[in-house]
Amino acid sequence: MIRIASAQLWVHDQNEALEFWTKKVGLEVRSDVTMAEMGDFRWLTVGPPGQEDVSIVLMAVPGPPMIDAGTQDEIRNLTAKGFAGTVFLTTDDCQASYEELVSRGVEFTETPEQRPYGIDAGFRDPSGNSIRLTQLAPDLANA
Template sequence: MITNISLVTVYCLDQDKTRDFYVEHLGFKAQADVSMGEGFRWVTIIHPNQPELQVTLMTPGPPLDADAADFIRRQLEKGQLGGLGLRVDDCRKTYQELSAKGVTFLQEPSDRPYGVEAVMRDNTGNWLVLVEPKEFAPKNFS
């Protein structure tokens, strides 16, 4: 029986710089950093409020074939990949705090039927969604 999600992957171009971005700007904590031979490195981060969910920071490469890795790399360079949805207590305040740290936002906080949402980029170009959720029903979307 599946009990939960324990690992998600975010692709990046530089594991050190991306780990540092998530730790220094977003409050994550470095978790694993293990070299596993043939140039493969396992780097994970966790959020202190959800330590059971690790985020693997993976560079495009094996186990992807060369074409797939090249595609992922090109998408990262163009800022075309999604990353994570991050729950926040106060989206507008978090937007102000992260903007002051130099984080790039694609969308300022906006009211949505499901809460307040802002869209930002990490240092690799992945877009991340900040959401301050609120109760909603399907009728809120019509």
């Protein structure tokens, strides 16, 4: 069986991303390893408490020699605009989760609204990645 273990978000600053995802969103650190033999490459992952088999890789945008400076700039620009990736988070109570995250300093781009699939809200991380917070409609949540 194939299973999803991790998804990746490009981040402009791993320390800032770590602070945001742990302190404001409430995820926990899964891995934080720096590999000197790979030019101090940092493998940084976070995930929701209680959902141990899934994590988000907070990947620094690499530069030369891995990718050229032009491509690096393109990735940074697309990330900042919210078009380099999206994370979809689900919750049992979108309004309560929204209020909790706002109290921790998360700035939402869209407040909770009723949609055909449930209640949905949106925010961005410090790098610009688009994050959706959704309370699925009962018929979808149990599917």
